[in-house]
Amino acid sequence: MSEKKRSISALKNGTVIDHIKNENTFKILQILNLKDEHLMIGTNLKSKKLGKKGIIKVADKELSKEELNKVSFVAPKATIALIKDYDVKKKFEIDFPKEFVGVAKCGNYNCITNNEPVETHFFTLSQDPIIVKCKYCEKVFSNELEII
Ligand SMILES: [Zn+2]
Structure with a gap:
């Protein structure tokens, strides 16, 4: 039995917002106004940092600086990963604005x-x-x- 089994399916292209405080996961969808995008959402996932966390994968989308600011307000510990062809192209912790x-x-x-x-x-x-x-x-x- 592999412990590394992925709990959410892989994304070809898009953005992964990880380490969202569990209860704020759906708030992120709301503030980013994600309705028509292809989304994969996980909640109640185990996290060493947060206890329980949420994760959102948005296909074919890159977040603008303005959108990242909104995300940081709700999920200040989030990590963002940009995915290209199933590969992590860029990964960073959210920059909490002054x-x-x-x-x-x-x-x-x-x-x-x-x-x-x-x-x-x-x-x-x-x-x-x-x-x-x-x-x-x-x-x-x-x-x-x-x-x-
Ligand atoms: Zn005021």
Whole structure:
């Protein structure tokens, strides 16, 4: 009995988002607006880093920097692998940004970004746990913010 048996089938071309906190797996699909893409999703997988993790494989897609920023907000420990012809072409840990622009809604209803056409802008105070500060109203939030 091989322990190395793959739990999710291989991807020919596309992106693998690994080490997602288990409960945030489906949130990633939502924020990346993945509907028409061919997806392979695994949840409740064992992980030394996270206990239980989720993994998403998206066929024929590379994530933009903007999309990676959104992913990092929900899965700050994620690793990204680009697959070409069943081979890992590039693999990297997600780069947690120092600033998030236009990624999440400010949780303060009185904030200018909720009342005027101003793009939201947060500064990162901490990555784990995620703590960000709104540039405009200066309120501090953890990652309960709604992703745009
Ligand atoms: Zn604000």
